[in-house]
Amino acid sequence: MVLKKIYHWSLVTIGFILSPLSWWNDFVINFPISYAIAFPFGVVSEKLFIPMFIIAYWLTNIIGFIMMHHGVKNLFNKDINHKKTKKEFKKVIIISELPPRK
Numbered sequence: 177m178v179l180k181k182i183y184h185w186s187l188v189t190i191g192f193i194l195s196p197l198s199w200w201n202d203f204v205i206n207f208p209i210s211y212a213i214a215f216p217f218g219v220v221s222e223k224l225f226i227p228m229f230i231i232a233y234w235l236t237n238i239i240g241f242i243m244m245h246h247g248v249k250n251l252f253n254k255d256i257n258h259k260k261t262k263k264e265f266k267k268v269i270i271i272s273e274l275p276p277r278k
Contacts, residue, residue: 180250181251184246184247184248184250184251185247185251186247187243187244187246187247187250188244188248188251190240190243191239191241191242191243191244191245191246191247192240192244193205193240194206194236194237194239194240194243195237195240195244196237196240197240201240205236206233206236206237207233209232210229210230210232210236211229213228213229213232214226214228214229214232
């Protein structure tokens with residue numbers, strides 16, 4: 177039980193670091209990761225570097241939101257043995273990426 181809470185808090189923390197909610201994450205975290213992902217594509221073709229950099233950058237932000245959502249959701253979930261389905265996974269992705277309501 178304690179290990180699961182540590183795991184989910186770790187997901188929330190790593191997700192926060194990857195998400196655009198932290199002001200410093202772009203230069204310290206997301207740009208280096210995006211560069212590392214785009215570099216091999218740039219070696220193949222210089223035209224691929226910028227598009228792959230942008231795609232990788234957006235993916236790091238999206239993955240950060242999904243990790244935070246998943247971690248927080250499971251921290252407060254009472255049903256420990258709940259099986260995840262594809263439908264539920266799609267729902268999590270959609271909810272994670274919706275803009276906040278005003």
